[in-house]
Amino acid sequence: MSATIAARKLPARRRPVPRFLRHPGLVVGGVLLLLLVLVAIAAPVLAPYPPLATDLMNTLSQPSLAHPFGTDQYGRDVLSRLIWGTHVSLEVALAVIGLSLSLGTAIGAIAGFAGGWIERGVMALNDILLAFPGFLLALALVAARGSSLQSVIIAIAIAYTPRVATVMRSVVIVIRPRPFIEASHAMGMTATRVLLRHVVPNALPPVIVVATISAASAILAEAGLSYLGLGIAAPTPTWGNVIADGQGVIASNPWISLSAGLCIAITVIALNLVGDGLRDTLDPQMRRQTGAGLL
């Protein structure tokens, strides 16, 4: 009964959109992320120099108006390389989210919904993958396939899929016994239809949160692999490569590594803010606790 009364008190026909705008972390993170996406898309226009153009007369210059973050040991403009690096980092993040979210959601949903031996088998495999250090897996894959953007994306996606699958399965198990699922069966819907239309949409919010936070780790992982020389091969401008380039001259030209590190930090913070914000706004229980949605 109390639920009925509470439902009546809600203002009629309120759309969920304004709720997202009332969460400060989500707004800040979202704006940062939007700016990063714009930078990535507009990289060819924004970057003052081509990212691979060397200027051997002007190596390791200090920051100036012409080169705000200076130049590296080959005279390449660091700012331009960082702007192009945004493109690579976000591409990795987006591809990893796309791959691990779709794969992990499918695996977790099927395992959780089917139950029985299918669930046990799938989750045992999943746990094995989960127990295996993701970075090591990525290293092995890059070593086997050679270092390229694709290898990095596939390697990181494989490392993150089991996490998404684990979360998805646990959410599906919670949703499966809910009355509206039983009611759907009673109305003669096929199992596939019940899974796709009723289970998955209700399970997505927590999975989206995990995926967003995984995207931040994916960017870190890409930078880590590139820094070790196992990521995207050297001349390509990525943040990890810029850090690696600047490492040798960190005493005299700290801006090179620092600026790239700052880019990574900002992106990771932005993604985490968005992830936390989504968790707060998508989960009604959290919303009640933080009060963010009730303002």
Added chain:
Amino acid sequence: MQASDPVLDIRNLRAMLPGEAGPITLLDDVSLSVCAGETLAVVGESGSGKTMTFRCALGLAPAAARIVAGQVLLEGQDLTSLGPEAMRERRGAVISMIFQDPLTALNPVFTIGSQIAEVIRAHRRIGRAAARALAIDVLRRVHIPDPARRVDDFPHQLSGGMRQRVLIGMAIALNPRMLIADEPTTALDVTVQAQILELLTELRRESGMGMVLITHDLGLVARHADRVAVMYAGRVVETGTVDEVFARPLHPYTTALFRSIPSLEGAAAEMLPAIEGQPPMLADLPPGCAFAPRCFLGRDRADCRTIRPPTDAAVQGTHVSACLHANLIAAEAA
């Protein structure tokens, strides 16, 4: 009673659940039938098998439960012999079931219109626009005001009574021949209860479908049902028309149920007589009549304690009781 064939005819249904200490009998020799345009009320306490009977009939029983004997005839066809896909095609289209709690029986993330359309599209090959138009029509049939606008509402925007109307709408959208309403008003307040039952009665009259009303509430049975079946510990202990059963119950359990209803007459401070003892565990049923240990007739009778009475131990026309001593009830209860 009309001479017409029953729409739903459950015959000697027996269902078991494997348990750690041997199989548990969930349903024991359950026979029920419902004719077109008729309402059968099924009453009994929690765990007596009311809901389980119809879950088994619709193929919605828990995966571990097995139907070991009996038939479920829907318009003459045995549902227990159908495969899962054929069974699915009938659920929602020929036989529908609505559940107790309307607050959680709708998917919170979709509009009610899309959920009704979903049910229609699960059974008929029609486009989205046509399904939406049908959904609006369904909302009109269950008397939701302003259906063209309400169709885009989410479940949380509706009250409990409205949500139950939507669920009833989903259940009758495809004009089934049989509607099973499992405690449709338990979660609602009393004024809304009456409206929902009026709606169900109206829909039944319009369409001529058969209806089963599963309930604890004997008041509802008296007002809204034609016939009643009383269940106890997985068995039907008494069936008959509402008039017959209410005027002269033939089973001590039914008598005891009636006596535990508060009456408007009589002293206010008087304690209501409760049925002594606990309902039996299905895993550990007494050898004779399952009600014997709590029965004012059978407690001290050797035959009640040792012989399991047949479900038709006492028959008076359409009034059937599973009591060995039905002829003594009126005298003892007085």
